[in-house]
Amino acid sequence: AQSVAQPEDQVNVAEGNPLTVKCTYSVSGNPYLFWYVQYPNRGLQFLLKYITGDNLVKGSYGFEAEFNKSQTSFHLKKPSALVSDSALYFCAVSPGYSSASKIIFGSGTRLSIRP
């Protein structure tokens, strides 16, 4: 069965330090993987995606994510955190193009950046 896990409900990082938000998945076939960010009282905003190709994907606001097939992970990273990065982050997975494809979102990780 298809699933996605974000093992940390909350991640706390000091401003200027690197950050990592973890995501692991389980899906048959080649996955499509996404990261979205949600600010308070707003809809989700797309950050980046992996479909195929280079395992390191760069996205908006200086974020990047690395697709690791052997570890079935797609962790979100940023070299230097900003207070404005504080938000709720969602990983999402789809098993690729298929009439039966269904996208599933993780439970979300709240990222808190302290000044």
Next chain:
Amino acid sequence: DAGVIQSPRHEVTEMGQEVTLRCKPISGHNSLFWYRQTMMRGLELLIYFNNNVPIDDSGMPEDRFSAKMPNASFSTLKIQPSEPRDSAVYFCASSLGAGQYSYEQYFGPGTRLTVT
């Protein structure tokens, strides 16, 4: 582009009443999604349309929920009758392309529904 537009932004209603949520997707997008977000259940996909046709409604919780997309620029999600457990934030999202889930989705601001 104005992005995905949802109305109303807030809705407070009494149990048993009919509720209609509205969505205008981004022009040119041919896929539309309705989601529900709660603290307990997180983000749930309710229904997905492609080219105005419902493709997957397996996430619709029960027969009280219905969704329509009469044309490419408008969709509704209706709850009749509403119940307190329907209280949630409902998001509409749209995306480009025929491949169902390889394209990123653009979310509206959501409708916060409270059923008393």
